[in-house]
Amino acid sequence: xxxxxxxxxxxxxxxxxxxxxxxxxxxxxxxxxxxxxxxxxxxxxxxxxxxxxxxxxxxxxxxxxxxxxxxxxxxxxxxxxxxxxxxxxxxxxxxxxxxxxxxxxxxxxxxxxxxxxxxxxxxxxxxxxxxxxxxxxxxxxxxxxxxxxxxxxxxxxxxxxxxxxxxxxxxxxxxxxxxxxxxxxxxxxxxxxxxxxxxxxxxxxxxxxxxxxxxxxx
Amino acid sequence: xxxxxxxxxxxxxxxxxxxxxxxxxxxxxxxxxxxxxxxxxxxxxxxxxxxxxxxxxxxxxxxxxxxxxxxxxxxxxxxxxxxxxxxxxxxxxxxxxxxxxxxxxxxxxxxxxxxxxxxxxxxxxxxxxxxxxxxxxxxxxxxxxxxxxxxxxxxxxxxxxxxxxxxxxxxxxxxxxxxxxxxxxxxxxxxxxxxxxxxxxxxxxxxxx
Numbered sequence: 001x002x003x004x005x006x007x008x009x010x011x012x013x014x015x016x017x018x019x020x021x022x023x024x025x026x027x028x029x030x031x032x033x034x035x036x037x038x039x040x041x042x043x044x045x046x047x048x049x050x051x052x053x054x055x056x057x058x059x060x061x062x063x064x065x066x067x068x069x070x071x072x073x074x075x076x077x078x079x080x081x082x083x084x085x086x087x088x089x090x091x092x093x094x095x096x097x098x099x100x101x102x103x104x105x106x107x108x109x110x111x112x113x114x115x116x117x118x119x120x121x122x123x124x125x126x127x128x129x130x131x132x133x134x135x136x137x138x139x140x141x142x143x144x145x146x147x148x149x150x151x152x153x154x155x156x157x158x159x160x161x162x163x164x165x166x167x168x169x170x171x172x173x174x175x176x177x178x179x180x181x182x183x184x185x186x187x188x189x190x191x192x193x194x195x196x197x198x199x200x201x202x203x204x205x206x207x208x209x210x211x212x213x214x215x216x217x218x
Numbered sequence: 219x220x221x222x223x224x225x226x227x228x229x230x231x232x233x234x235x236x237x238x239x240x241x242x243x244x245x246x247x248x249x250x251x252x253x254x255x256x257x258x259x260x261x262x263x264x265x266x267x268x269x270x271x272x273x274x275x276x277x278x279x280x281x282x283x284x285x286x287x288x289x290x291x292x293x294x295x296x297x298x299x300x301x302x303x304x305x306x307x308x309x310x311x312x313x314x315x316x317x318x319x320x321x322x323x324x325x326x327x328x329x330x331x332x333x334x335x336x337x338x339x340x341x342x343x344x345x346x347x348x349x350x351x352x353x354x355x356x357x358x359x360x361x362x363x364x365x366x367x368x369x370x371x372x373x374x375x376x377x378x379x380x381x382x383x384x385x386x387x388x389x390x391x392x393x394x395x396x397x398x399x400x401x402x403x404x405x406x407x408x409x410x411x412x413x414x415x416x417x418x419x420x421x422x423x424x425x426x427x
Contacts, residue, residue: 016401017305018301019408021304021354022354024374026354026355027334030271031259037255039276040255040275099244103244
């Protein structure tokens with residue numbers, strides 16, 4: 001046995017490790033503070049130290065094609081139209097928003113169902129009681145025909161407005177479907193909507209038409 | 219601890235979670251954090267100091283996130299890989315820390331574990347800690363204190379057997395023997411059949427070497 005090694009057999013070390021660490025945790029008065037959890041997860045998932053290639057991989061992590069997300073600032077009423085893949089920093093920031101909202105404690109998820117029989121498309125709208133950020137993701141979408149966009153329309157207090165157009169990407173699963181998503185800021189934390197619709201229509205339309213997915217508060 | 223809860227099979231298994239982390243699954247990463255945060259933090263707090271425990275815990279889990287793809291299930295369990303990663307990181311941070319301080323840390327940990335074995339701990343606090351800690355304390359409680367002390371001092375603060383021998387004023391051969399016997403008894407204690415067949419044969423009453 002080498003004097004500089006604590007134990008000769010790596011397997012023995014591992015056996016001792018699991019037992020010793022569990023015993024120490026039980027015996028020790030030291031406990032990680034609850035707030036450390038968010039910090040650890042945020043920093044790891046955001047991947048501050050990742051090499052460039054990994055950073056792109058990380059972007060695709062939280063949801064299959066979060067890389068397609070465009071941040072939409074409703075307050076400014078101007079869509080950010082740049083492609084996320086060209087800006088890793090933007091992707092990471094968006095990734096973090098998506099993660100925070102989806103993992104938000106006490107958050108609400110509205111599931112949008114297909115309006116047409118036989119369609120397998122669906123969508124999920126995530127809101128959070130502690131954040132203005134809203135995340136919408138939609139899966140199993142058909143390829144949008146030329147000249148048309150998938151648009152998210154939300155109704156609140158009788159007023160329906162366009163929240164933005166989804167950025168869509170071919171599904172990473174190779175299914176032939178498309179995945180779309182968008183994040184935006186509401187005008188307050190924990191926004192509540194009456195209806196959510198995803199339409200497929202030409203850009204510039206002022207009213208929702210041809211909703212392919214819909215959710216209505218029951 | 220009865221035989222029925224001597225060993226726990228967590229679902230999903232660590233290995234499956236690690237594979238998902240390699241695919242950048244944040245939920246799987248959270249699950250692994252929740253399973254092992256207390257152990258990593260306690261280890262760091264005792265050998266590096268409470269003030270450094272948070273940063274070290276964060277760094278170790280960041281390593282897990284980044285290196286999950288390197289874990290190869292065919293070469294062993296997740297815990298083998300993860301504890302090796304954790305230990306390497308903590309011992310790296312311990313470079314430059316005096317041997318005296320490392321001995322103190324090892325002695326403190328050994329004392330805490332011995333107290334927990336003798337007095338018990340509130341293992342009802344958390345469901346996961348309940349089973350895992352109970353198993354660990356039971357297994358370590360089967361070791362003579364001298365053998366347990368050598369294992370603790372060599373493992374957590376990374377003291378070599380030579381250093382332990384000097385600090386304890388013991389021949390190097392004695393320290394090596396204690397480590398070897400301690401590991402053998404620990405291995406026996408972790409066999410489910412051994413526990414179920416000898417549920418009461420544990421603390422005290424055995425020769426130390």
